[in-house]
Amino acid sequence: MHTLVGWHIEMEFEEHDGRTRAAAMVRLGDGTELRAHGYAKRHPTDVEQLRVGEEIAAARALMDLASQLLGKAHGEIDEAAGRPSYPLTS
Template sequence: MHTLVGWHVEMEFQEEGDRTRAAAMVRLSDGTEFRAHGTANRHPSDPDQLRVGEEIAGARALMDLASQLLQKAHTEIDEVSGRTSHPIR
């Protein structure tokens, strides 16, 4: 038997001069929500490429979400197993 599960992910970006900020949110199938942020700063001598700033800031926000998801999973493993699990970093 296969079970289809989905997560809802949202990403928003804000540009302010040479800085791009990303806000990410994931909603899991159990209703849990995690939020994270990431930033990217363009060097003044670099060309103005908004997409690149979004990619970097977005990737950093998603990396933070990934870390939070790993922590949640390991906490749940620990609660069920009665031992301490160790996330790979």
């Protein structure tokens, strides 16, 4: 059986005085919504590049989201197996 599933991640940015904040949200198939944030700050001597700040803040928000997804998955494994699971670390 082949099943196609998709998630859409919403990403919003707020920029103010050389600081960029990214907010990410994903809604999973079980109805769970995970939210994460990432931040970037431009060094005063750096050239203003809004896109770069967005990319850094977004990457940090996605790393937070990935960590939450791993935690959720391991919690579900633990519950089903009746014992702790051990996440792989890189």
